[in-house]
Amino acid sequence: MSIVLKDLHKSFGPKSVLEGFSLEIREGETLCIIGQSGAGKSVVLKHVVRLLEPDRGEVWVDGENVGDLSRKQLFDLRRKVGYVFQFAALFDSMTVEENVGLGLRRLTGMTEAEIHDRVEECLGLVDLPGYGERFPAELSGGQKKRAGLARAIATRPKYLLYDEPTTGLDPLTKAVIDELIMRMAEELSVTGVVITHDIESAYKISDRIAMLHEGRVRREGSPEDFRTATDPVVKAFVEGRPELLEASS
Amino acid sequence: MRFSALAPVQAVGRVAISSVATVGRAGYGAAAAVRALRDGRTWAPHLIGQMAKIGVDSVPIGLFIALFTGVVLALQASYTFTGAIPLYFVGTLVAKTMVLELGPVLTGLSLSGRVGANIAAELGTMRVTEQVDALETLGYDPDAYLVVPRVLAGTLMFPIVVILADAMGILAGWATSLYLLKMSTPEFMKGARLFFQPWDVEFSIIKAASFGLTVTAVGCFFGFATRGGAEGVGRSTTRAVVVSSMIILVLDAFWAATLL
Numbered sequence: 001m002s003i004v005l006k007d008l009h010k011s012f013g014p015k016s017v018l019e020g021f022s023l024e025i026r027e028g029e030t031l032c033i034i035g036q037s038g039a040g041k042s043v044v045l046k047h048v049v050r051l052l053e054p055d056r057g058e059v060w061v062d063g064e065n066v067g068d069l070s071r072k073q074l075f076d077l078r079r080k081v082g083y084v085f086q087f088a089a090l091f092d093s094m095t096v097e098e099n100v101g102l103g104l105r106r107l108t109g110m111t112e113a114e115i116h117d118r119v120e121e122c123l124g125l126v127d128l129p130g131y132g133e134r135f136p137a138e139l140s141g142g143q144k145k146r147a148g149l150a151r152a153i154a155t156r157p158k159y160l161l162y163d164e165p166t167t168g169l170d171p172l173t174k175a176v177i178d179e180l181i182m183r184m185a186e187e188l189s190v191t192g193v194v195i196t197h198d199i200e201s202a203y204k205i206s207d208r209i210a211m212l213h214e215g216r217v218r219r220e221g222s223p224e225d226f227r228t229a230t231d232p233v234v235k236a237f238v239e240g241r242p243e244l245l246e247a248s249s
Numbered sequence: 250m251r252f253s254a255l256a257p258v259q260a261v262g263r264v265a266i267s268s269v270a271t272v273g274r275a276g277y278g279a280a281a282a283v284r285a286l287r288d289g290r291t292w293a294p295h296l297i298g299q300m301a302k303i304g305v306d307s308v309p310i311g312l313f314i315a316l317f318t319g320v321v322l323a324l325q326a327s328y329t330f331t332g333a334i335p336l337y338f339v340g341t342l343v344a345k346t347m348v349l350e351l352g353p354v355l356t357g358l359s360l361s362g363r364v365g366a367n368i369a370a371e372l373g374t375m376r377v378t379e380q381v382d383a384l385e386t387l388g389y390d391p392d393a394y395l396v397v398p399r400v401l402a403g404t405l406m407f408p409i410v411v412i413l414a415d416a417m418g419i420l421a422g423w424a425t426s427l428y429l430l431k432m433s434t435p436e437f438m439k440g441a442r443l444f445f446q447p448w449d450v451e452f453s454i455i456k457a458a459s460f461g462l463t464v465t466a467v468g469c470f471f472g473f474a475t476r477g478g479a480e481g482v483g484r485s486t487t488r489a490v491v492v493s494s495m496i497i498l499v500l501d502a503f504w505a506a507t508l509l
Contacts, residue, residue, distance in 0.1 A: 051382050075388045082386075089383040103387035106291075151387075 002026050003048055003159065003193070008057035009215075010043055017043050018054070019215030025159075030185050030192035032202035035212035036237065041195040042086065044212065045161050048193070049081050050074055061159075079107050082152030082190075086163040088144040090136040090151070096123070097132030100151045107155050122150040125187070126180055142173035149180060153188060160184060162194040166201050174201065181205045199238045203227070211237065278392075278470050282400060285392035295398040303364050303399065303465065304406025308413060310363060311356045315414035318351050319343060319421025327430045336432055340440025343422030348449045349509075352415035354501050357460035360407065361493040365468040368399055369489035372472025373482040381473070391473075400465045407461025408454040415453060456504050460497050467493040 003025040010018040017040035025031050033041050046052040047059050050066050059066040061077055069077060090099050100119045104110055110118070123129055126146040136144060145165060152160060162181065166174040178201050185192055196202055202209050203223045210220040211234055219226070219234050226238055236244035285292070326342040372395060375381050384391050419441065426432040471489040475481045 046382070049386055051385060071390075078386055078388055083383070085379045085383055087378060089379040091380055091383075102389075106388040151383075155387075 002062075003191070004058075004060040005044065005047065006058045006060070008044070008047060008054045008059070010040070010047070010052065010054050017215060018057075021057070021212065021216055023210055023217055023220065025191060025193055026208075027191050028189065029207040030181065030194065030205055031208045031210060032194045032196055032206040033210050033212055034196060034199060034202050034237065037197060039212045040215060041197075041212055042163050045083075045163055045193065045195055048159075048161060049078050049083060075107075079155060080158045082155065082157035082160045084145070084148050084152045084160065084162045084165055086165075086167060088136070088148035090144060090147055092136055094135075095132060096128070096134050096136070096139070096147050096150075099136070099147060100132075100154050103151065103155045118154060119150075122154045123147075125153065125183070126150045127176070142169050142176065145169070145177060146180065149177075149184070153184060153190075156188070157190060160190045160192045162192065162196075164195050164197070166196065166198050174198070178205050199226075199240075213237075274474065275470055278396075278473065279466070281392045282396045282466070282469075285390050285397050288390055288393035288397075291389060291393035292397040292401070295394070296401060299398040299402035300406050303402045303461075304410055307360050307363055307406070307410050310359055311410040311414040312417045314355050314359055315347070315352060315417040316421045318355060319347060319418035319423075320425045322346055322351070322418070323422040323425035323430065327426075336430065337436040337440035338443075339422070339426055339430065339432065340437040341443050342440075343426075344419050344441040344445060345449070347418035347422070348415045348453045350501075352418055353411045353453050353456040353460060354497065356411045356414045357407070357457065357464065357497045358494055360410070360460075361464045361467075361490050361497060364403065365464040365489045365493045366486045368465060368468030369472040369475075369486045370482055372469060373475030373485040376473060376475045377478055377481060396466075396469045396473075399469055400462060403461035403465030404458050405461070407464070408457040411453055411457035411460075412450070415450075452504070452508055455508065456501065459500050459504070463496045463500065464493045467496065 005021060005023045008018045008021040009016075021040075021044060023031075023033075023044075033044060035041050043052060047054055048061065048066070050059075050069070053067065062080070064073070064077065066074075066077065090096070091102070094102070097116070097119050100122055101115045104115045104118060119132060120129070123131060126149050128143060128146050128150065131139070131143065131147070136147070139147060149162075149165075165181065166177050169177065181192060181194060182205050184190055192205075194202070194205060203226070206223060208220060209223055209226050211218045211226075213233055219229065219231060226234060229235055229238065232244045232247065236242055322343045323339055326339040327336065330336060330338055372381070375395070381391050381395070384394055423434070423437050423441075426437045427434065468489045471485040471492070475485040
């Protein structure tokens with residue numbers, strides 16, 4: 001079972017973002033989708049849990065066409081998918097513990113004590129033990145991302161979608177988040193999809209990489225494939241050399 | 250040359266299309282909120298908190314406005330009636346005007362600023378910081394979690410705020426008559442009771458409930474429709490206040506034409 005995106009097309013007004021995007025995410029792997037800012041990487045991710053619906057094309061998760069699901073079936077699907085938002089999207093008026101436990105209260109029939117224990121466990125997994133009583137405003141950027149990750153893993157999802165998990169963080173905190181993503185894959189056996197434009201992170205954490213360019217997958221392969229790519233568009237991105245793009249156009 | 254001649258027509262067309270689209274989105278939003286009513290497990294725990302925030306916290310501003318409205322009504326009535334109409338009609342004018350018109354409308358307009366702007370800004374910020382999306386991924390219906398408790402709280406609590414404002418306005422008018430117009434309490438009460446009907450209070454409550462529904466629903470609509478960061482939040486907040494104020498004035502005329 002896996003996530004399959006088939007020929008996705010999506011426009012916002014006159015701006016066409018996806019133009020035939022197709023990709024398969026295999027079970028158990030961590031796949032990074034890379035691409036320039038504004039290329040539509042987050043748009044791809046939102047299609048997986050139907051936060052956005054495609055103008056054309058299909059999204060399949062575990063053999064189910066996401067577009068055909070009823071509301072109840074959609075909630076069941078979302079139970080299997082944890083979503084880590086770019087800026088964490090923690091609820092300001094709730095403590096970290098309430099944020100992390102929110103999905104548990106909705107999706108499972110757990111007692112308050114069980115929820116508390118699970119929240120503590122998840123905060124421990126992301127190295128935030130004892131932070132449950134704090135409010136998001138009292139956390140640093142990296143801590144917010146980790147709290148967002150704790151919230152996403154609280155319901156024991158099968159898939160974890162990360163939307164630019166290291167954007168805006170210092171190199172040390174980036175390394176911590178990268179380690180966490182790898183730890184989630186190992187300890188929780190989750191299939192991960194990571195949106196990033198940080199190529200070093202992508203090399204470090206991914207089993208496979210796909211590059212989104214002009215609404216389609218330009219290239220997909222192992223990190224090694226990307227390191228040795230000769231395609232000027234891929235090479236320009238991974239080496240940070242825009243002059244290669246200009247030369248090829 | 251051809252472009253400049255067509256430009257006004259194009260502008261009108263764009264506004265027309267945008268207006269129809271907005272009405273369509275509002276209808277879709279209303280249908281989603283009605284459907285979300287069934288999800289009581291999600292909205293019920295938040296209802297009391299919203300009733301306190303939208304209703305109880307609005308009482309001071311409602312009373313403040315009503316206080317000075319009552320004073321002004323009594324003074325202007327006295328100024329108008331002097332020498333022509335018996336002064337006890339000051340009580341009639343204060344009571345009738347506060348209950349039928351100024352209590353609900355002034356409270357509604359002021360709360361469109363306090364409550365409507367607050368809701369639009371809060372939900373707008375949640376929208377642009379992806380908190381609404383986060384709710385969905387956690388298995389919550391955002392309409393049930395955010396919209397239903399606010400709209401129900403507004404519809405239930407505006408009438409209470411307005412009844413208190415009506416009472417404050419009449420009390421202020423009475424005190425003004427007593428101390429500034431040298432009227433007696435029996436005189437004021439005679440006027441106040443002269444044309445009073447229980448229906449007047451029911452009318453006030455109906456208007457207030459419709460204003461509460463309007464202010465909260467419009468605030469939620471523009472909050473959810475927010476795009477584009479802090480500037481978008483500001484734009485949504487302004488639109489929520491302007492549109493809900495306009496609808497309140499239209500509803501005010503509608504209720505007067507249909508219920509009186």
